[in-house]
Amino acid sequence: MKLGPRAAAAAIITSAALALTACGGGAQGNNPSGPKTAALSLGTVQEIRSWDPAQAHVGHILQPYQAAYDSLLLREPDGTLSPMLATAWKYNEANTKLTLDLRTGVTFSDGATFDAEAAKANLDHFKKANGPQMAQLTAVSDVAVVDADTIELNLTTPDPSLEFYLSQAAGLMGSPKALGTEAIKTEPVGSGPYVMDKAATVKDSQSVFTARQDYWNKDLQKFEKVTFKTLTDLTARTNALVSGQVDATLLDPKTGKQAEGAKMQLASNQVDWQGLLLLDRDGAKNAPLQDVRVRQAINHAFDRKTILDQVLLGQGTPTSQPFGKESGAWVEELEDKYPYDPEKAKALLKEAGHENDVVLELPSVPGWETQIAVVKQQLADVGITLNVGSAITNTFTSDVAAQKFTSMYFSLFQGEPWVAINQIVSTKALYNPFKNTTPELQAKIDAVEKGGKDAGKLAQEVNKYVVEQAWFAPLFRVNQMYYHNDKITVTPQIQQAVPSIYNYAPAS
Template sequence: MKLTGYRNLLFAAALSLLPIATTAAHAAGTLTVALETDDGSWDPIDTFTLTWGRIGSNLYDGLVLRGPDLKLYPGLATSWQFLDDNKRIRFTLRQGVKFHDGEDFNAAAVKFTFDRLLGPEGAKGPQQANYTSIGSVNVIDDYTVDFILKTPDPVLITKLAGYGAMIVPPKYIQEKGDTYFNLHPVGTGAFKFVDYKPKVSLTLEANPDYWGGAPKLSGLVYRFIPEAATQVSELQSGGIDIATLVPISLIDTIKGDPKLEVESITGPDVVMLRFNSADGLTKDPAVRKAMIEAIDRDAIIEQIMQGNAKPIASLQSSLSFGYDPNLKPLPFDPAAAKAALAKAGVKPGTNVELSFIGTNATFREVAQTVAAYLQAVGINVALKSYESNVYYTDLVPHGKTGPLYQYQWGGWTFDFDNTAYLLYHSGQFWNPYIKDAKLDQMLEAQRATYNVDERKKILNQIADYAADQAYEIPLYNSNTLYAVNKRVHNLPPTPDIRFRFVDTTVE
């Protein structure tokens, strides 16, 4: 009996053959998915966006896989074991796997992947910071590798289920070069690269030799459509099968179409307004707290998000390890905000810029509402929008934002460590402004222990401290929201929309 797709992961995790009936894989047409952003490179180490991960999860495999149930399963590693007081991890690798170009997957490919990720090439992108606990990767034999850790990392196995550490082909990259690989990716995934048209589309075809079973689809087309209304229009006309940008205002319209359906589930995404806490008006924590108190976030959730979001007090959803249900956000209190601003010497009519990504219609409405709330307490907000690639590659990492700037974080590890470390620790790629020695100490302390209870305690303290310093305005945890044509079948709800389309079919 040949197991396919997600069922194969369950089999590998249980290490026993389950009596699950399967049918032979068969080609059933092409699935078309709309994504917001074209990341411009299909090298796993070059990006940090969930949009990339939604494609990369079908092109590549990691040593570990995460299922739609958010549990971890064996991927290109069939098992792993912590040794030497957690200073070494031994991975046993899956045999008989080939890259799309015919190159063998083996221990040498794993070593090449991590040497590259942790070397000069990896240093050019944002992924390297996730894996710096790895000191070296040692090849034991063709299908066994040891990761030697230079620092403890209790979240490393979870990170390996992400997309920065997906395994890449050594010979192909060495022969073709990094620039060519960026635009002509080769992995071990369920689908193979066919064609890339920048800003337009990426086309993949089924990999009939996929170790998890041949996909039932014949191909995948990803179309890059940054406007949510356009995605919905294309969904209605049949130009796409899945829209990953769904404006709240159009949910009822989609639900009214008998051939379409909307999925709205708790996900990892948190939406916030971060402060330039290094200089200017928002350097003062009292001013930051006043600006938080000026905004009715519950009203934004109810009226703009129409209930498709939840309140947050820290930068994580309830799905995240480290989430503290007892931590409450500052209440909406415009009178207290006005008094605090006056005490801090902020004159009525003071101007600030709010930087945001202009293509998201829902957030544009949120930004306009925030501006109105702040104007009511005497702060005039100038809204300045940017294209998403410019925003995330140039503006934020280099500290070029206004005093307030939009930020959305996917929390892809479902562990607050990854969010907190990368957004709060001094010198991190996504943290241009915060330099706080006490916060750095706590962030490092929770990474130094494998004790689950101790880690959770410290992560709670980090969230509490960051809230007390008011480093951002936590707006809401947005539901994972997408719309699908009903001709698509066997697509389990996935909180981060990192669909793996191995078992999916289309009529």
């Protein structure tokens, strides 16, 4: 069986490291026989609408699900995949069948047994439930039970991101007795380290969990109680952290200054990039965007460092590429592919015959008015007009898919290469609504799909292509400002704005 890279060793090292991190005197010392007596309170940015694991989301919203639900694979802070409910896994030679050996002796909080039938029930339910991440299992045609602790995932086509997805929403395992019921929408039933305290949980306010006494992996169970306080307002999150109502939460560069003044500690990493999405590359609705020289001129118009300093107090890294540094598709020489050069931008526009007629129509993005205003000014300096329309709404996703926007300023996830390709580049991608492609690009995408362990390196060619063709105008990768007090230790999670629930421990 194939373990994730150094999976077994990583699992041992991580458990040992967490134990050392958590050790200390009194009740907070490491206790293999049971969880710590300490409590953890986290400020979250969004309420959970349904606790059905098939309705789980990713990013900010995955963390609360991890309290109640184990996943098939465990994603370590550095992105390494380790065993969780699946102890080993391997692909066939064609990468169209993934076989998973499952952990035995695990039960759900309602007493049901975790086994191959339960795993199949969850994966089947996920595919049918129309959840926000249902696309994670698009390539899976069916799930077959081999024996009591083995399943096979049969794929219609290779999916280099499938193992990653099995550590995310698609891999969350709920009790087969509860799947599809009304009850699981308000009370999760999983095999995870914590169970919901219904009496203390208040809808749209807080979700409270207590340590499950018979949990199979005490090394992942650091606290006796975990509370998720819903704090959608940034100021409310800041005040809650500074006043001690929560131990950790996500802030921004400006509110981070207040947190630092209160001696809060920063656990930062880069997850997203911000910039312009030049969506209509074939000029279907905005003819000048068809010319690569126009798109390149837009890229040369931006003084990325100045914009970053002005709007995010320098909290980020200027970049010209949409693929993140940890994705495997990042290419060092692309980082400054389009240096600030307004004269070159003007020359490119003149050469393309579009000196004064390039107009970009952007939707307004609440909270990013300052970014868009600076972008508008710098484009104007090279002769490009930017008009800002109405704000994006709750129909935003369908509006993008319907080609309502030919350009937009946005922030996008820099995930695993195949995840990113299917988010922003492929003809299936939401953020490629005009289905732009070329035979050359499609060949590069096909190579990634069939690349197996070489997918990341092969994705560098996709990255080079979209950067040279100026499909986007990235400005910078953004530092995620996650602050916590000195009562806990926090390890950032690669490619997540907030850490996984396993990355917290009581401080020594």
